[in-house]
Amino acid sequence: MSLEEVVDNVKEGVDQDTVDAVREVGGKYKYGWETEIEMDYAPKGLSEDIVRLISEKNGEPEWMLEWRLEAYARWVKMTEPTWAMVHYPQIDFQDLYYYASPKSMAEKPKSLDDVDPKLLETYKKLGIPLKEQMILAGVEGAEELTEAPRKVAVDAVFDSVSVGTTFQAELKSKGVIFCSISEAIKEHPELVKKYLGSVVPQSDNFYATLNSAVFSDGSFVYIPPGVRCPMELSTYFRINAENTGQFERTLIIADKESYVSYLEGCTAPMRDTNQLHAAVVELVLLEDAEIKYSTVQNWYPGDEEGKGGIYNFVTKRADCRGDRSKVMWTQVETGSAVTWKYPSCILRGDDSQGEFYSIAIANHFQQADTGTKMIHLGKRTKSRIVSKGISAGKAQNTYRGLVSMHPKAKDSRNYTQCDSLLIGDKCGAHTVPYIEVKNNSSRVEHEATTSKVDDDQVFYCRQRGMDEEAAVALIVNGFAKEVLQALPMEFAMEAQQLVAISLEGSVG
Amino acid sequence: MTVASKIAADPRLDGLTVPAGGWPTAARSSALMRLQTMGLPVKRDEYWRYTDPSALVCEAPLPCDPLQTSTPIFGTVDKTRLVFVDGVFDADQSDAPELAGVEITRLFEVNDLDLHWAQGLYGKLEEAGQSPVARPLAALNTAQATEGMLVRVTGKPEKPLHISYRQSSKTSEAILHHVIKVEAGAELTLLETGTPGARSNVVLEVDIADGGTLHHVRPQGRAHGRHVATHLFARVATEATLKSFTLSLNGQLTRNEIVTEIVGDDAAVHVGGACVGDGDAFHHDDTVFITHDAVNCESRQVFKKVLRNGATGVFQGKILVKAGAQKTDGYQISQALLLDGDSQFLAKPELEIYADDVACSHGSTSGAIDEDAMFYLRSRGVPEKEAQNLLVIAFLGEALDEIENEDLAADLQSRLEAWFSRHST
Numbered sequence: 001m002s003l004e005e006v007v008d009n010v011k012e013g014v015d016q017d018t019v020d021a022v023r024e025v026g027g028k029y030k031y032g033w034e035t036e037i038e039m040d041y042a043p044k045g046l047s048e049d050i051v052r053l054i055s056e057k058n059g060e061p062e063w064m065l066e067w068r069l070e071a072y073a074r075w076v077k078m079t080e081p082t083w084a085m086v087h088y089p090q091i092d093f094q095d096l097y098y099y100a101s102p103k104s105m106a107e108k109p110k111s112l113d114d115v116d117p118k119l120l121e122t123y124k125k126l127g128i129p130l131k132e133q134m135i136l137a138g139v140e141g142a143e144e145l146t147e148a149p150r151k152v153a154v155d156a157v158f159d160s161v162s163v164g165t166t167f168q169a170e171l172k173s174k175g176v177i178f179c180s181i182s183e184a185i186k187e188h189p190e191l192v193k194k195y196l197g198s199v200v201p202q203s204d205n206f207y208a209t210l211n212s213a214v215f216s217d218g219s220f221v222y223i224p225p226g227v228r229c230p231m232e233l234s235t236y237f238r239i240n241a242e243n244t245g246q247f248e249r250t251l252i253i254a255d256k257e258s259y260v261s262y263l264e265g266c267t268a269p270m271r272d273t274n275q276l277h278a279a280v281v282e283l284v285l286l287e288d289a290e291i292k293y294s295t296v297q298n299w300y301p302g303d304e305e306g307k308g309g310i311y312n313f314v315t316k317r318a319d320c321r322g323d324r325s326k327v328m329w330t331q332v333e334t335g336s337a338v339t340w341k342y343p344s345c346i347l348r349g350d351d352s353q354g355e356f357y358s359i360a361i362a363n364h365f366q367q368a369d370t371g372t373k374m375i376h377l378g379k380r381t382k383s384r385i386v387s388k389g390i391s392a393g394k395a396q397n398t399y400r401g402l403v404s405m406h407p408k409a410k411d412s413r414n415y416t417q418c419d420s421l422l423i424g425d426k427c428g429a430h431t432v433p434y435i436e437v438k439n440n441s442s443r444v445e446h447e448a449t450t451s452k453v454d455d456d457q458v459f460y461c462r463q464r465g466m467d468e469e470a471a472v473a474l475i476v477n478g479f480a481k482e483v484l485q486a487l488p489m490e491f492a493m494e495a496q497q498l499v500a501i502s503l504e505g506s507v508g
Numbered sequence: 509m510t511v512a513s514k515i516a517a518d519p520r521l522d523g524l525t526v527p528a529g530g531w532p533t534a535a536r537s538s539a540l541m542r543l544q545t546m547g548l549p550v551k552r553d554e555y556w557r558y559t560d561p562s563a564l565v566c567e568a569p570l571p572c573d574p575l576q577t578s579t580p581i582f583g584t585v586d587k588t589r590l591v592f593v594d595g596v597f598d599a600d601q602s603d604a605p606e607l608a609g610v611e612i613t614r615l616f617e618v619n620d621l622d623l624h625w626a627q628g629l630y631g632k633l634e635e636a637g638q639s640p641v642a643r644p645l646a647a648l649n650t651a652q653a654t655e656g657m658l659v660r661v662t663g664k665p666e667k668p669l670h671i672s673y674r675q676s677s678k679t680s681e682a683i684l685h686h687v688i689k690v691e692a693g694a695e696l697t698l699l700e701t702g703t704p705g706a707r708s709n710v711v712l713e714v715d716i717a718d719g720g721t722l723h724h725v726r727p728q729g730r731a732h733g734r735h736v737a738t739h740l741f742a743r744v745a746t747e748a749t750l751k752s753f754t755l756s757l758n759g760q761l762t763r764n765e766i767v768t769e770i771v772g773d774d775a776a777v778h779v780g781g782a783c784v785g786d787g788d789a790f791h792h793d794d795t796v797f798i799t800h801d802a803v804n805c806e807s808r809q810v811f812k813k814v815l816r817n818g819a820t821g822v823f824q825g826k827i828l829v830k831a832g833a834q835k836t837d838g839y840q841i842s843q844a845l846l847l848d849g850d851s852q853f854l855a856k857p858e859l860e861i862y863a864d865d866v867a868c869s870h871g872s873t874s875g876a877i878d879e880d881a882m883f884y885l886r887s888r889g890v891p892e893k894e895a896q897n898l899l900v901i902a903f904l905g906e907a908l909d910e911i912e913n914e915d916l917a918a919d920l921q922s923r924l925e926a927w928f929s930r931h932s933t
Contacts, residue, residue, distance in 0.1 A: 425864045433872070440848055
């Protein structure tokens, strides 16, 4: 169905802005261009030799190679999961490149000034500042602020390698380590050894195990005890090379009483073929630590006919080990042909908290199967899930989640709200929650709706003299903001550009 | 797990044959073939994630002492009663199988009786209900059952039809397969009560034609050690209504599956259940799958469970709205009241929706008794136990409200009250 037909099929009650917003998101993909740059590829396919090659390229110590080989040995015995409500042709894992790096990165540049200008140009075009004096694009009027502009440190990952990380010196003065994971393996082996794979073990699932064997780069963050990270940290992932899988690995450790806000963005060129992205993100939180992890996922979603696009199979998990630690996942999912992603929280420490806020928009032939897991193990742990799914065109959007209250998680609390909005009659919206309550002092509440806008709320507004359009706009406004406001300001800007301001006017 | 990927030859099915006897033989053979491709359920099947099926499929039933004393259920309600003892029809204890507007035939005696209406249904709704999720115990039932009632409703009988189960042997196994056809505009109230056997597998195939109505009220047997798997397969046509309610008190393992397909416009399906679980041997599972394949239909699922002393309650409910099933109103609520820290509630309330002009919602809650409500009652001088019982019964009462016939609802309510006053902890 063409977009025009979708628009024609929109039923009364759905705000026109929503339609425009969805058109904006799905209709044209702003980041679909390609950087022409000479690349260095590993041979196609996956074998033990490729794993060794990746390890060698990164100049890794022996223990890291062994860890990878162990994962690889497990992976060859595993089968692909099929339980998600997504359909795609079988992936030929031997028909992919597992390592692609710009030739100019063969010798690691000493500073950002030495980085290939083509790469810098790429990030500039994406609106990602790699010069430290610059502030993040999209923050209107920030130049006029009297106080110093807010800084955001960026780690830029291009295909398989990290191009550079900004503000490293300033962060270092506070004791914060922010670098690529390949650098961390060399510079901080004690931390990597201790925490890598401790949240998402090598054997976790098919894609996580694959990632453990072949991950090429990603970001590493360590916040020392008592430190509030002085700026937001962010990683920007760009897939550029064709037929290449991107396997990044992110590890964030928030030591006692520390705080960090971390942002993640991603884009890829428009291509007819599908590309695989299988990332693993591990967050470790010790006592009283807090991590805010925000994602704007805007991988190429494929064209209107469903051709091309990224397969986004990601494992993200936070382990709240310390008492009173707090993690917050916020995601705006607009890209990817197929998404399979469940950012989760293990609430192990007493009084720890997990939050998950998500907006997922699927248009044309996109398929998204996403949600979260909240595993309550500690006493008085709290979790909150707010998920908004919007389907248009022929897209399928599924919320899949688990809330588990273990017998020892006394006096814990969960609240889950998942809402779906359908635009057009060829798309689907699904909800698959698992709720496991094993003690009686905990309260679990789950609500899900699929509709346009809650009639009662419209009725309430109408009674007070608003017309339906205004009522819908008002209701949805308050509603979408619940998720958008959970984003740090810089990202909220980008998210709003993405979803267009008029996500106010859709979710109901 | 897909049916195809399962090992085709389940050794537990070796040597299984179908009983011969008239036209059902063909349906039995075809069910056996289905069963052989899907295999018997195992704990690792996604659909059995929360309930271990092994006691339902092991070679011999686990022994269960029959319940001795019990006041007859719905004793004051005038009805036509058909009694099955250990899964076998007992004519002596039954009323004459006569009810105006209803044709009743015993499956065991069907042979080559020309019952075209039943021949087109027997095993057919069960077969249709095998997709998208396999229900091997139902196929096993179709293949093995020789007892049950074939009921055709053509009018509006003035009293309910009562299928009453009794267990006398400690190790009896009951396999019962009933077919109910409600013709256009007809209406029946069907009561199904008691424990069919130490282990039982009961299938009910229900076909409701345009404008027909079936009220189904099912207080399940209270024998402590019983294991029961039931399936209600229903096909609901235009402007037809299905209302089914199940009450379960005690019983070691209960798996009640309700699989309903709404095929005609403006139809309504209400399914509900209340369950009280006591003790760590107690496991109760409601699995519901409602498919909307018509316009302007309504479905409602209301399930409440009260669990204590380590009991486990499971709810797996799904509303599937097919493309084109516009103006669907789908509602689902599952709630558990956990009276102590050892009991557990496991739920998977699902929505799968392919039409945009729908209002579908589900809610699920779980927790202890509301302390504020408790305080309110206590401060007015209500003793603690009594206050707790009051709140528990009020909680279950919201599910009982789903029963349309007030006499039947009142009978079940008084049973619940009596049970709680006897079993106050």
